[in-house]
Amino acid sequence: MDDFFDMDQAAETLRFAGDWILLNVTNFWTLLQVVLLAVLFGLAMLLGGRLRAPVEGWIARASVPARFAAQVRVLPSLLRPFLYLVFLWIALAVLRQSTWPSRSYLVSVAVSLLTAWVVIRLVTTFVRNPALAKAVAVAAWTLAALNITDLLDPTVVLLDSLAFTFGELRISLLTVVKGMLTLALLLWAASTLSRFLERRISGVRDLTPSVQVLLGKLLKITLITLAVVVALNSVGIDLTALAVFSGAIGVGIGFGLQKVVSNLISGVILLLDKSIKPGDVIELGSTFGWISSLGARYVSVVTRDGKEYLIPNEDLITQQVVNWSFTNQLVRMEITFGVSYSCDPHEVRRIAREAAAKPSRVAKDTPPVCHLAGFGDSSLDFVLRFWIRDPQDGVANIRGEVLLAVWDAFKEHGIEIPYPHRHLLVTHPIPVETRERPAES
Known part of the structure; x- marks a missing residue:
């Protein structure tokens, strides 16, 4: 040396x-x-x-x-x-x-x-x-x-005099400085070009959102890889000289970056099978929200309370995911209620359907339906079903609006919603024993 x-x-x-x-x-x-x-x-x-x-x-x-x-x-x-x-x-x-x-x-x-x-x-x-x-x-x-x-x-x-050789490879301080400057310039150019191409791809209406994201990520990875290769070659570093370290690098990636690589591959799978795409409303465990963006490592899910969850791509592959808008945005909601036995069930069904159709978010092309579900202990049990097309705006709020509309309609028509009564039946007298309290001395 x-x-x-x-x-x-x-x-x-x-x-x-x-x-x-x-x-x-x-x-x-x-x-x-x-x-x-x-x-x-x-x-x-x-x-x-x-x-x-x-x-x-x-x-x-x-x-x-x-x-x-x-x-x-x-x-x-x-x-x-x-x-x-x-x-x-x-x-x-x-x-x-x-x-x-x-x-x-x-x-x-x-x-x-x-x-x-x-x-x-x-x-x-x-x-x-x-x-x-x-x-x-x-x-x-x-x-x-x-x-x-x-x-x-x-x-x-x-700077060129401060150098050392490794086999046939000579690395000087000048080479390092030139390589860093060239790499920074090429990475900036690659990032700028990838953002420009992603904007152009997102404007193509014939491509689905998942395909747009997939093409954008592939272009970005390709441009960054090309920038690194060109930067190394521009300073005279032969990439074949680094082949000795390829085995060690592969082992390091396999053990140290196992989760990262798993999330990257899972992200590509999600984009290819189109099971998850920006704008979808999903439910994963206790998290309910709509997908804001698809990243290389995680998916951004925004909930109704403004929280943004960064869910690893691997979780979306290995766990059960409820996609409320996988094939279309039409989602069916369901509520149950009971009325008194003195009410006409045919009239109850009609009033409930009309009341459920009043909120603006309820789909008009698929009218609500109401069915008699059973005879309860103290009420006639009904199930009311209706459809919405915007689950990303919340499901608890629209369920509450429909319940209020049904309550107002029942109150207007004199339909009683019973509640269970509890009676205490006494058949024998209950003896009560009393004791005199001793006088205080």
Whole structure:
């Protein structure tokens, strides 16, 4: 294995840095530029602090298109750097007119660095992910700063010298940095492209929701895999060199990621057999709600009380699931009641059917039905059945509306709903023994 640290290359880099410091730092004009940079910085901070409130008020009153809202919101935070940049441009112009261009080198570098930072800050506002935007900004500005200060080539050489070899594979710090940057860029591009394609697929009305989700997930997995492969090949890493570790990786996936892989495969099965799809109303154990989205690992189920349950895909495969809207949205509801024996059962059936049809959520094309279910101890027992097409809006509430409608109708027509009576029958006198309480002494 080669030495990880090349002493000769490091010494050459240090000598280059020392010569650069002696040439550009230790002189009167450099110190003058440092003082000028400090004074202009303080002036920009003071003036920017006073102008920020008026600028924020103007932005709040202005009508900004939604697609440029992120760029406009960042303007108040860029006010001080922008003022500082204007002051530096003026100072640079004055120095170049009054002395040699080489004596304004530090101000020129500061202008270039600050210009690059402002431009990169504005460009990264188009990236929606804050963490990714910050990473892209730091990487882009670092490269720009090294290039502006003529340190890019020495830095590249230094990073490339910090390397080790494994067989025929040589990995340097430069390779790692390039691979990370390339991978981040390709993953961002793959994610953006997959979101665009998913939106286009969701607009195709000929595809069912489950097929749309399946195609979107397959495209995303394919694009991400392709991004990783291209990133590794772009930095010169031969994937065949990693074949030695494939067995260990397979064992690790088999044991450590068993549940994850099971949920992934279960999700694909759910999408293929179309037993579960977005919008379905399901009941799993004590959870009742409608499916909001299908993920690679879990299904999001939203209940009537606003709770969102993330149910693993494996549970939907291995457990009994009640899908209230598997074939269609028509769901039958059932309630039972009893009336007094003095009531006409034919009239009771008619009144109950008419009352059950009054709530707006009860389906009109399938009228309610009412049947005499039996002769109870103190009542005629009936079963009333009706249908709804929106179980996602709840089933307990519509059952309660129908019961109230039946109650009002029975009260209007004088139909009595009996309740059980309990009588105490005494055939023999019950002896009661009394005792006198002894007097207290």
